[in-house]
Structure formats: C-alpha cells, structure tokens
Amino acid sequence: MRQKRGHLDVQDEPVDAQETWLDDFAQPIEESADPVEDDGATFGAAFFGWLVASSIAILTAALLGLAGTLIGWSELAAWLEAQAGTTGPAIASALVLVVIVALAAFTGGYAAGRMVLSHGGRQGLGVWFCSLAAVLLASASAYFADRRYDLVSRVDWSTLPIVDGDWVTVGLTTLGAALLLTAVAAVAGGAAGTRYHRTFR
Template sequence: MSANYDTGPVHGGKVGDQPPAETIETYRVGEQRELVVTRERDRFGGMKFGSAFFGWLTAMGTAVLLTALLAAAGTAIGLAAADNGVVQDATTAVTDTAASIGIAGIVALLVILFVSYFCGGYVAGRMARFDGAKQGVAVWLWSILIAVVVAAAGALLGDQYDVLSRLNGFPRLPVNEGDLTAAGIVTAIVLAGVALLGAVLGGRAGMRYHRRIDQAGLSR
C-alpha cells in the first residue's frame, strides 16, 4: 500500500488562491519604505528656515536675472526706466497705467515672479527633503519678512537703505503715501499670491526628488 501525501495548502483553500511570492515581497518592500519615510519625516520634517533662506536668495537672484534679460530683449514695454535703463520695481510697474506697461508686461512680470519663487521653493524643498509645501511657505515668509524690514529701514533711514530697490528685486511693499491706494494694495496681494503659489509648487517638486531616491534605495 502506497503512502498518500497531501501537498495541498495547510490552512485550507486551493493552491491557486495563494498570492505569488513576488507579490508578497513587493508589498513588504513598499510597506517598509513607507515606514522608513514616515519615521524620517517625524524626526526631520517641518519648516526649515535655513533651507528656506537659501531658497529666498535663489528666488531673488532668478528674479533679477530674468527681469534683466526680459528688459534687454525688449519684450516687456515699460519695464525699463527711460533715464538710466534700470529695471523698475515690479509693484510700481504693475500699478502704472495700462497704456504705459500693457497687458503683456503685466503677464511677463507675473510669470517671472512665479518662475523665480518656483526655483526658490525647489531649492528649499530639495535641501530640506521633507514637507516641500511647508518649505515653499517658509521661502515666501522670508520674502515678506525681509520686505517689511527693508521697507521699515527705508522709511526711517532714507532711500539709501532700500536694498531691494538697488538690486531690482521684488516684491516690495508700497510704503509711500502715494502708493497706498486700492490698486497698489490689490497689486501687492496678487504678487504675494503668485509668489506663494510658485514657492509651494517648487517646494513639492524639490521634495519629490528624495522620494524617488527612497523608492530606488528600498526596492529590490
């Protein structure tokens, strides 16, 4: 009499009902990756104002470069001052009359502002690794803080301390009495909103680079 060996599943069910070993291993690797990333985020996440400061520097440098190139190419009428060829401040330019600057100039300024702060947010998100949106907000907060400090220094000590004006950086705050109009306030809000949107999206884009590294490093 021959022995009868049962090769079926121990806990019942059919053999075909069991998931492949490769699927189980892939699930375990993905679960481990998420666990590691979550643990690292809990410890190293949050706003990193040091990284955000370098992001703000990147945003300012990009804004100056792009605005200078745009003015040199002559594609934004009214962006360059007629007397000395220096690019005017973005807030002042946008609040000018439509006849002197035009819709194309306004759109160009908004695009430059968005791209500049996208680059700044990307640098901050790439450096901080986690919470890219928060790093973008931190870049934007640096711009507001420095704009307030520079505007206060310019109002108290004179225009020679208006560093952003000398560097042609933006956005600046309309602190002069003639600039505190409804149009000036709305313009400042629009510029701040565009800068914030660009910084947040850039921060998220910079963070995604590290997620790809984590995925590659913890995969089989």
C-alpha cells in the same frame, strides 16, 4: 557539526557568523534611506531657498530690462498704448512683475524642497515668509531713506508709463496677485522638490 564533502571535512558555521562586512556596511545605508516623516520647516533650507529665489528674480528682471533697452522703452510703451489704451503699459508691467516673482518663488521653493526628505510644502512656505520679511525690511529702509534724503521728490513721475488715477488700482491688484501667487508657487515648488527624493530614492 562536521560533514564530509569529497575529501574535505567542512564544519557548518552558525548563520549569524556568515554575515559579511558588506551586510554590516549596507545596513546603516538602508536605514538612513527611509524618509523622515516628522521633520518640520528648516530655517537653513528656507534661507537658501530665498537666496535662490532672489537670484532668479534679479536675473530675470535684468534680462527683461536688457531686452526692453534693446527694443526701446518708448517704442514699447507706445505699442502697448496703441494695443490696450493708456493703461496698457501699467497692466503689462504688472503682469510681468507677477510672473517674475511667481517663477522666482517656485524656484526657491523647489531648491528648499530638494534639501529635505519630506514636508517640502513647509519649506516652500518658509521661503515665502523669508521673502516677505526681506521685502518688508527693504520697504522700511526705503521709507527711512526717503524721509532723510527726500528721494521720491527727485523722481520725474511724468516719464513713467502710467496715468493719474489708475496707479492705486493697478498697484493694489499687483500686490494682492503677487502675494497669492508667490505663496502658491513656493509651496508647489517645495512639494515638487521633495517629490524628487521619492521618485529617485
């Protein structure tokens, strides 16, 4: 159809023909921006999240070890014994260990959650399982190394800030708290990482 507009004849084009190349370019972006709701746990995201968690744990432990060296371990142990008795150093060490691994688990879960668009909690749980597998593998390696080279007998246990009889209770309590808190922290970190996409998408 031709219409006269001033001195020019303009032919109306169909609506489909008026779409520009920008519309064709933007359409795939809009479709890909939709979150994928049915993806499950990804091994790659969980593995790299475990690497982040391990790095944070090692770095935090190294910084605390440096601080303890600067203060003096013997002075620190004596102060803890004066404040909380003979079990003070053992309890304080257990609390510090639990806080370190929980912080590392949250960070690793968050890193894994940032790698996916949905189900960040599953990614965080995957990070926790990777960490558990790494701990079991390291424990098995240490056990066989001790069987071969008798490493435990070479340690002077009397210099450690823990008294006889309480190491079993403190160790089991620390292990249970670490397993529970790291699982919760990893899942929470994964959920927080996925929430980033929903907030800034």
